[in-house]
Amino acid sequence: MNDEVEITLEEFLKLPKGSYILIDMRSEVSYQLGHIEGAILTHEDIRLDGDCKLIFYCQYGIQSVETAEQFRKCGFRAYSLKGGYTAWLKKQFHVLDTDEWERYDRQITLSQIGVTGQLRMKNTAVLIIGAGGLGCPCGMYLAAAGVGRIGIIDHDEVSLSNMNRQVAHRETGLNKAVSLKNTLVGINDKIQVTAYPERFGTDNAAELLDGYDFVIDCTDTAETKFMVNDLCVRYDKPYCYGGVIGFEGQVMTVIPHKTACLRCIFEEPPTGCETCESHGIIGAAAGMIGCIQALEAIKFITFREKLLTDKMFIFDMLTMKTRTAKFGGISSKCSICQNNQ
Numbered sequence: 001m002n003d004e005v006e007i008t009l010e011e012f013l014k015l016p017k018g019s020y021i022l023i024d025m026r027s028e029v030s031y032q033l034g035h036i037e038g039a040i041l042t043h044e045d046i047r048l049d050g051d052c053k054l055i056f057y058c059q060y061g062i063q064s065v066e067t068a069e070q071f072r073k074c075g076f077r078a079y080s081l082k083g084g085y086t087a088w089l090k091k092q093f094h095v096l097d098t099d100e101w102e103r104y105d106r107q108i109t110l111s112q113i114g115v116t117g118q119l120r121m122k123n124t125a126v127l128i129i130g131a132g133g134l135g136c137p138c139g140m141y142l143a144a145a146g147v148g149r150i151g152i153i154d155h156d157e158v159s160l161s162n163m164n165r166q167v168a169h170r171e172t173g174l175n176k177a178v179s180l181k182n183t184l185v186g187i188n189d190k191i192q193v194t195a196y197p198e199r200f201g202t203d204n205a206a207e208l209l210d211g212y213d214f215v216i217d218c219t220d221t222a223e224t225k226f227m228v229n230d231l232c233v234r235y236d237k238p239y240c241y242g243g244v245i246g247f248e249g250q251v252m253t254v255i256p257h258k259t260a261c262l263r264c265i266f267e268e269p270p271t272g273c274e275t276c277e278s279h280g281i282i283g284a285a286a287g288m289i290g291c292i293q294a295l296e297a298i299k300f301i302t303f304r305e306k307l308l309t310d311k312m313f314i315f316d317m318l319t320m321k322t323r324t325a326k327f328g329g330i331s332s333k334c335s336i337c338q339n340n341q
């Protein structure tokens with residue numbers, strides 16, 4: 001290794017572990033979203049012994065050059081990782097091909113997403129539980145946005161009375177997970193989609209959830225929603241709850257052990273709940289809520305801010321009134337959060 005202040009990724013990867021301290025100069029949020037293995041944040045205590053090198057990296061390897069130079073002036077063996085975190089990300093993960101650059105151009109343009117956000121989406125797996133009125137629009141928009149791997153679980157078959165809202169299905173009698181998968185692959189052939197034609201429950205949750213980074217609850221009964229909540233908290237999977245009936249819908253995102261879960265708020269599933277079958281539902285209302293759930297997933301994956309955590313968004317689509325009910329975080333009485341620390 002020469003003594004230039006900049007060290008290339010290839011040079012860095014050859015360094016023996018323990019011969020350097022790797023320092024991430026970006027914000028804590030960026031660090032939490034993803035960092036180079038073994039890196040510490042700038043404010044953490046650094047213990048230097050003898051020959052140890054200090055390697056700084058920022059997002060693109062620009063500010064870190066300046067920092068490394070300053071440390072050199074103080075006598076440290078400091079280096080800046082060339083290309084920064086972005087160079088590492090490109091090497092570690094699947095990168096975008098020419099078609100993808102064009103396909104996702106309009107969202108890469110968004111400052112909140114950019115190339116890093118798009119790469120995060122490509123390298124993230126989302127599980128959709130329920131391929132009905134919420135799951136169809138949600139899955140379609142996640143596929144279009146380029147979420148790299150989408151799983152869909154549903155044991156049910158498409159019936160004619162589903163068609164007013166479950167807009168991804170084309171033929172009756174087909175398993176809903178398989179049917180939605182066919183539509184998603186048609187929307188975007190750059191992603192991987194897996195259909196699980198089975199019922200989600202305690203017996204298969206651990207194995208299923210293990211392969212996914214984020215879960216979307218698109219189920220349609222209160223009991224199932226509480227079961228999804230409990231299993232996501234138990235297996236530490238961030239997830240987005242959504243519900244819709246008639247013209248009204250609700251959405252909330254849960255980061256287990258950090259933000260309130262469904263049971264922190266309601267304790268038990270409400271009894272005598274109306275269902276789409278008994279009360280009725282308008283498809284566009286389900287579409288609206290499914291799209292908000294897709295947005296929550298995209299925000300979680302790309303920049304993890306402004307999520308519907310510790311709050312429930314309630315949308316009356318008849319009067320077009322919205323309100324947001326706020327909650328005070330995890331409840332000390334929640335049987336699920338307190339028993340799955």
Ligand SMILES: [Zn+2]
Pocket residue numbers: 260261262263264265330331334335336337338
């Ligand atoms: Zn809870």
